[in-house]
Amino acid sequence: MAVYRRPSRTRYVLAALVLAALTLVTIDARSNGGGVLSNVRSKVSDVFSPLQQGTHAVLRPIGDFLTGAIDYGSLRAENQRLRDQVAALQNQAVQSASEQAAAQQVLGQQNLPFLAGRPAVTVEVINNGSSNYESSLTVDKGTASGLAVGQPVVAAGGLVGTVSSAGAHRATILLLSDPTFSVGVRLPGSNVGNAQGAGRGQPLRVTVVTTNLAAPTVKKGDVMLTSGLDTEKFPPYIPVGRVASVVTPPGSSEPDITLSPLVDLTQLTYLQVVLWSPQ
Amino acid sequence: MGLLLVFLALVQTTLASDLRVFQVAPDLMIVVTICAGMAGGTQAGAWVGFWAGLLADMFVTTTPVGLSALTYCLVGASIGFVRESFLHDRRLLLPVAGFAGTAAAVLLFVALGDLFGQSQLLVGGRSAIIRVALVEALWSAVLIIPVGFAYTRLARGSVGADRLGPGTGAGTVHTERLVVK
Numbered sequence: 001m002a003v004y005r006r007p008s009r010t011r012y013v014l015a016a017l018v019l020a021a022l023t024l025v026t027i028d029a030r031s032n033g034g035g036v037l038s039n040v041r042s043k044v045s046d047v048f049s050p051l052q053q054g055t056h057a058v059l060r061p062i063g064d065f066l067t068g069a070i071d072y073g074s075l076r077a078e079n080q081r082l083r084d085q086v087a088a089l090q091n092q093a094v095q096s097a098s099e100q101a102a103a104q105q106v107l108g109q110q111n112l113p114f115l116a117g118r119p120a121v122t123v124e125v126i127n128n129g130s131s132n133y134e135s136s137l138t139v140d141k142g143t144a145s146g147l148a149v150g151q152p153v154v155a156a157g158g159l160v161g162t163v164s165s166a167g168a169h170r171a172t173i174l175l176l177s178d179p180t181f182s183v184g185v186r187l188p189g190s191n192v193g194n195a196q197g198a199g200r201g202q203p204l205r206v207t208v209v210t211t212n213l214a215a216p217t218v219k220k221g222d223v224m225l226t227s228g229l230d231t232e233k234f235p236p237y238i239p240v241g242r243v244a245s246v247v248t249p250p251g252s253s254e255p256d257i258t259l260s261p262l263v264d265l266t267q268l269t270y271l272q273v274v275l276w277s278p279q
Numbered sequence: 280m281g282l283l284l285v286f287l288a289l290v291q292t293t294l295a296s297d298l299r300v301f302q303v304a305p306d307l308m309i310v311v312t313i314c315a316g317m318a319g320g321t322q323a324g325a326w327v328g329f330w331a332g333l334l335a336d337m338f339v340t341t342t343p344v345g346l347s348a349l350t351y352c353l354v355g356a357s358i359g360f361v362r363e364s365f366l367h368d369r370r371l372l373l374p375v376a377g378f379a380g381t382a383a384a385v386l387l388f389v390a391l392g393d394l395f396g397q398s399q400l401l402v403g404g405r406s407a408i409i410r411v412a413l414v415e416a417l418w419s420a421v422l423i424i425p426v427g428f429a430y431t432r433l434a435r436g437s438v439g440a441d442r443l444g445p446g447t448g449a450g451t452v453h454t455e456r457l458v459v460k
Contacts (some may be wrong), residue, residue, distance in 0.1 A: 010322045017329045017352045024345025025395055026334075037344040044337040050291070056293040063297035070300060130295035130304045132411050133388070133400055134341045138292075156319040165341045172340050179399035180341045199403040 028059055033104045038165065044136075046167040052138070082262055083110060118235070120154075120272040121145050123171070126267075135178035135200045136161075139271065142169045150233060152274045158239030158262035159183065159226065160271055171273075174228035175265050176240070177202065184209075185259075188217055192227050195240060195259055206257035218246050219256055280327070283433050287311055287426070288334045303411050305418035306381065308335045312351045313380040313423060314430040316358030317366075317373060324362075328355025342397055350388045354380055368432070377423035378416040385412040 028037040068075065123139035141147055143166050152162045154171050154218020161181060164174035174181055181197040185206060195204040207223070222243045241259030248255045287307040295304040308331040316324025332351030334343045358380050366372055389408055392400040401408075 010320075010325075013322050013324045014352070014356050014408055017325050018349060021329065021332070021345045021349035025343045025349060026345075028343035029395055030343060041337050041344065042341070048292070048337075051285075051289055055289040059290070059294045063294050066294075067297045070298065103327075117433075127293055128296035128310075130291050131335075131339045132303055132306070132385075132415060133337050133392075136340065174340065178341065179402035197349055199302075199407055200405075202403065 008263045011041075042165060042167040045165070045170050045172070046142075048260070049126075049138075049170040053140075056127060073257065119146075119275045121147060123153075123271050123273055124145075125268050125271065126170075128266075129175075135175040135197065135265070136164065136172050137175065137268065139173055139273075140169070140173050141273075142167045146275055147171045147273055150277060152234045152238065152276060154238060154272050154274060155263045155268060155270070158241070158267065159234070160263050160265070162233065173271070173273075175197045176204065176261055177265055183234055183240060184229055184232045185224040186227045186236075187224070187225065188222075192278060193224075193257070195224065200265075202243055203258040203260050206259055208254045208257075218243055218255060220244065220246060223257055223262070235274070270274065280434060281330075282368065284308075284311065284327075284331055284334055287331075288338070290456045291335075292338055293361035297365060298417075301414050303414035303418075305422055306335075306384075306415055307422065307426065308332065308347070309351055309354065309381050309384045309415075309417050310377060310423050311430060312355040312384075313358050313377050313419070314373075314427045315434075316355045316380070317362050317376055317427070318431055318434065320363045321356050324355030324357070325352050325358030326355075328352040331355075341399065342392060343395065346388065346392055346395065346397070349382055350391055354384045357383070358392060373423050373427055374420040377419035381419035382412045382416040385415055440443065 011190045014101055024037065027035060027249050028100075031037065038228045063145050074132045090152045121140045121141060123145075125137050126140050127138045129136040129138070145164055147166045149163050149166055151163045153162060156207075161173045161175040161178070163171050164173045168235065176183065176197055177200055178197045179199055183195050187208065193206045194209055220243050224240050224243065226234045226236055226238040226240060228234065239262050241261045244260040246255050246257050246259045287310075291307045295307065298305055312324060312328040312331050318329075330350035331346050333345070335347040335351070336342070339347075359374055362376075366376075385391035385408070389400045428429035
């Protein structure tokens, strides 16, 4: 009978590698994002960023071609939807302009921090994040331009996310669709909720926080803004999303609300990082 | 071998996001891990998987460093073990190994992540995990052919082929001895 014997060294190597990986996981998990491994990540990001930029420049035509090929059907539908939307918006232009002017006067009188000309840095997206377990992207500026972890990131339309890590010249932006992202939002009736990401391409899930008030009456299409309360990580009155669905489960007084982000997170090019931190 | 890993990491972080199908991107680091296991056996799969996973961990911020290294190391070792023990013609089975290995890697990553407190990996629910596993596995079945070709060319007689660890070269699946009783 033939007997196959595996080298015992293989077992030792495998055990050593598994032990090393477990050690790294334990160290990083206990450091809560501020330890030596986070610094290593930042340094690696700084080293790789020029290479990524060069590779991106070379591969962009291939990427654009593949994206167009993969998304051809949805692109045609999106094109038609946008044409219809432009036509509808043109009809609303005059009314919107007057309403916007009135809103600016009201909000300006309230001296809201976010609308009071807080400094912001314009950044460009250099890659859209390739992980299937994280919704993030990389931008072309870092701590050298004043960026810091925790700063809110916005685009024309509303909230995009927050700075989750920053090297000297590159930063990673965690998008609001990421499951680890959460933001306090204002609900009708002085209620406050917590909107949490549910994954790439999924609407945010809103949990009503205030339970000593009457349940909020929310309807589909309402726009929700950041609450900006004392413990919040974002300034107030930044548009977050539009209500996509409101369902009150049987036996519950609080509705299950989902939000569609106001910003198209798949078509981001230029963003604004607000140089703001919670007090 | 290190250069191949760095090159694949660059392509992964720049091009892979443009290849999303149903919001799922391919993962070149697990593909090269499976190639290493198929070409070099258990030890090669473990070594390349560890370093490929560690490199992948450098580009994410919401999961701890080492989680991908642990996952890919175990998957690479398992693929190598199966290759050494049962499979003889690796070329025909490469897409199958790519599919199965990647699906297993996704499920193992989520399971280990949950074990280490990364509950955000389960927020999307079972359907999201299955979707990611299936689409990523299909991508791997396609991409493993060119990546495997590049791996065997680079691993065969290259100067740095053994720097990541012993047995990373192509065709180094050895049996220590066969004892006939």
